Amino acid sequence: MAEALPLQPGDPRGLGEYEITGRLGVGEHGAVFLGRDRSGRKVAIKLLHLRLSGEPAARDRFAGSFAAARKVSGFCVAGILDADVEGGRPYVVSEWVDGPSLLQLVAEEGPRGDAVAERLAVGTAVALAAIHRAGAVHHDFKPANVLLGRDGPRVSDVAVTPALDAVDAAPNGRVSDDPSYKAPEQLSGIDIGPAADVFAWGATLLYAVTARPPFGDDAPTEVMQRIMYDDPDLSAFPEYLRGIVAEALAKDPAGRPTPAGLLERLLDESGPLAERMPEGLVAEGRALARGTTPPQPQPQTAPAAPAAPPAAPPPPQPPERPSSTAPASFGQGAQTGGDGSSSGDPWPPEEPAELTRVDFPLPLQSAAVPPANAPVHEDAATQAIPSVHPRPQPPAQADPADRTEPTPHLIPGMGASRDEDERNSTAVLSLPPEEPRRGVPGALDRLTRLRPGNHLLGVALSLTIGVLVGVAIIALVLLPQWRDDAGGSPGPGAAPPDDRPVSAVPDGFSGTWKGTAVNPSRGASFPIEVTFTAGEKTAKAVYPRSHCTGTLTLTEGTNRQLTMALAIPKPCTNGTVQVSRQPDGTLQYAWSTPGQPQLGYQGKLTRG
Numbered sequence: 001m002a003e004a005l006p007l008q009p010g011d012p013r014g015l016g017e018y019e020i021t022g023r024l025g026v027g028e029h030g031a032v033f034l035g036r037d038r039s040g041r042k043v044a045i046k047l048l049h050l051r052l053s054g055e056p057a058a059r060d061r062f063a064g065s066f067a068a069a070r071k072v073s074g075f076c077v078a079g080i081l082d083a084d085v086e087g088g089r090p091y092v093v094s095e096w097v098d099g100p101s102l103l104q105l106v107a108e109e110g111p112r113g114d115a116v117a118e119r120l121a122v123g124t125a126v127a128l129a130a131i132h133r134a135g136a137v138h139h140d141f142k143p144a145n146v147l148l149g150r151d152g153p154r155v156s157d158v159a160v161t162p163a164l165d166a167v168d169a170a171p172n173g174r175v176s177d178d179p180s181y182k183a184p185e186q187l188s189g190i191d192i193g194p195a196a197d198v199f200a201w202g203a204t205l206l207y208a209v210t211a212r213p214p215f216g217d218d219a220p221t222e223v224m225q226r227i228m229y230d231d232p233d234l235s236a237f238p239e240y241l242r243g244i245v246a247e248a249l250a251k252d253p254a255g256r257p258t259p260a261g262l263l264e265r266l267l268d269e270s271g272p273l274a275e276r277m278p279e280g281l282v283a284e285g286r287a288l289a290r291g292t293t294p295p296q297p298q299p300q301t302a303p304a305a306p307a308a309p310p311a312a313p314p315p316p317q318p319p320e321r322p323s324s325t326a327p328a329s330f331g332q333g334a335q336t337g338g339d340g341s342s343s344g345d346p347w348p349p350e351e352p353a354e355l356t357r358v359d360f361p362l363p364l365q366s367a368a369v370p371p372a373n374a375p376v377h378e379d380a381a382t383q384a385i386p387s388v389h390p391r392p393q394p395p396a397q398a399d400p401a402d403r404t405e406p407t408p409h410l411i412p413g414m415g416a417s418r419d420e421d422e423r424n425s426t427a428v429l430s431l432p433p434e435e436p437r438r439g440v441p442g443a444l445d446r447l448t449r450l451r452p453g454n455h456l457l458g459v460a461l462s463l464t465i466g467v468l469v470g471v472a473i474i475a476l477v478l479l480p481q482w483r484d485d486a487g488g489s490p491g492p493g494a495a496p497p498d499d500r501p502v503s504a505v506p507d508g509f510s511g512t513w514k515g516t517a518v519n520p521s522r523g524a525s526f527p528i529e530v531t532f533t534a535g536e537k538t539a540k541a542v543y544p545r546s547h548c549t550g551t552l553t554l555t556e557g558t559n560r561q562l563t564m565a566l567a568i569p570k571p572c573t574n575g576t577v578q579v580s581r582q583p584d585g586t587l588q589y590a591w592s593t594p595g596q597p598q599l600g601y602q603g604k605l606t607r608g
């Protein structure tokens with residue numbers, strides 16, 4: 001690969017004090033040129049697609065974002081040398097790195113082996129630790145920004161994204177960006193901090209060992225969905241790296257190690273990596289892990305590395321011939337471990353492993369647990385046990401046995417005390433106060449006020465009234481409820497039908513419903529199909545784009561709204577679903593999972 005491509009018509013020949021000599025490439029934020037400073041040193045100059053407003057505050061914010069980044073020193077960073085925001089087109093000058101990006105190398109030569117993975121892991125963790133230690137963040141760490149110099153990996157584009165964010169030129173989570181290496185919090189826009197770089201570190205390493213985007217290569221919305229909910233397959237890592245990468249890819253930023261924490265683990269005395277890394281890198285990494293001043297950057301030459309290759313960056317080589325120019329540690333050349341044994345990619349280069357599609361074996365969230373206070377409907381028989389109190393339930397009434405006021409007995413002479421009997425002899429045959437009188441026909445009401453001539457008549461009247469009251473309760477309260485539970489429509493005058501509880505899917509939900517759910521905070525959307533059958537306790541949920549079919553199980557519901565637990569296989573995610581009938585005849589479908597409201601999505605489904 002040539003050092004740089006020729007300049008094109010329209011490319012600048014100079015920027016400020018820098019002479020432009022060639023083109024290194026074009027990224028999303030602008031073209032990168034090879035240049036020379038006054039001393040003749042080669043530099044990389046990124047000319048940003050950005051016109052800052054004349055507003056001084058925006059320029060200050062933009063320039064300020066580089067202030068911390070310029071303090072970053074270390075052998076694993078392509079250091080920021082200069083940033084100009086005064087001219088018509090801002091540009092950022094950084095150290096030129098003689099080598100391809102990790103993206104280029106893996107795209108051309110396939111997945112890297114264990115030795116490269118571990119060198120990348122340590123080198124880039126050192127870079128991130130140095131960046132964070134300087135008070136900066138990267139926020140666009142990805143394979144394109146890991147440059148493979150002849151002496152090790154170097155992280156480029158430090159502070160460019162935060163600078164653009166500072167002037168609202170690159171809002172986080174923008175759907176047009178490739179989200180593959182963004183952390184969940186960057187997609188949701190909540191709680192974005194240095195931990196996002198650690199997530200990107202894990203995702204970038206996964207790309208290096210699989211040659212596949214860590215969360216698939218579908219549409220950005222699908223990728224975002226997987227970043228938010230799914231754990232990628234890490235089986236391509238050697239065991240000693242797998243656990244560390246898994247922690248780096250934790251969905252919750254608070255659950256991720258810091259770069260210093262990564263280094264502590266990676267360079268642990270008892271671990272296998274330290275002795276395979278260049279001494280200078282180990283010293284720098286351990287100092288960063290301890291929070292002490294790192295030693296002067298040392299070249300990252302591996303302890304027993306083979307003779308350094310020629311200076312030119314590694315071209316994509318045809319497999320027939322060895323790469324004489326590839327970086328010793330990253331290209332096709334053999335890698336040598338600290339013990340002198342070959343621990344790197346062998347020559348001829350290993351065939352890219354027959355990789356299965358990146359898999360997402362475990363849904364993030366376990367099956368949703370219904371709220372603790374949610375009534376658990378058992379079977380239809382127990383559900384049908386009559387309750388004399390129509391729902392919504394009134395406050396629980398005390399057991400009559402606990403009352404201080406004795407309840408008048410229905411049958412005169414059977415009161416709790418003599419006094420009571422006397423009271424009852426003149427004013428009884430009323431219903432107990434807890435029994436609602438509504439629904440008792442007027443004739444019965446009058447009957448209850450009759451003074452009985454003797455106990456026999458009283459007993460007869462009481463029994464008659466009791467039976468009639470029971471019949472009335474059954475007719476007015478229980479029958480409509482039974483009809484509802486069976487999916488029937490409520491009788492006239494039964495109120496309010498929509499809020500009546502059900503233990504099975506009511507008629508109104510019956511059929512197949514289709515629509516699209518969206519997560520507005522992530523700009524993600526995906527189609528959903530749900531099929532309900534009246535009288536069933538479960539329904540079928542299909543997410544066609546992700547090829548998932550799940551089961552919704554009713555946990556609680558009314559004629560209008562059902563709360564259901566969604567059990568669905570990977571790559572989709574379990575959760576709690578609420579479906580509610582809308583006045584316009586549609587269904588509102590809302591998915592959620594406890595404690596993570598930003599992950600929720602919802603949408604309107606129509607029958608069909």
Ligand SMILES: Nc1ncnc2c1ncn2[C@@H]1O[C@H](COP(=O)(O)OP(=O)(O)OP(=O)(O)O)[C@@H](O)[C@H]1O
Nearest residue numbers: 024025026027028029032044078095096097101144
């Ligand atoms: N400091 C550098 N030294 C050598 N080459 C560089 C340097 N910085 C960038 N490049 C090269 O320039 C090209 C474009 O880099 P750039 O950073 O713009 O890409 P990107 O990261 O994909 O884009 P963006 O960061 O804008 O999304 C890449 O091929 C990269 O290898």
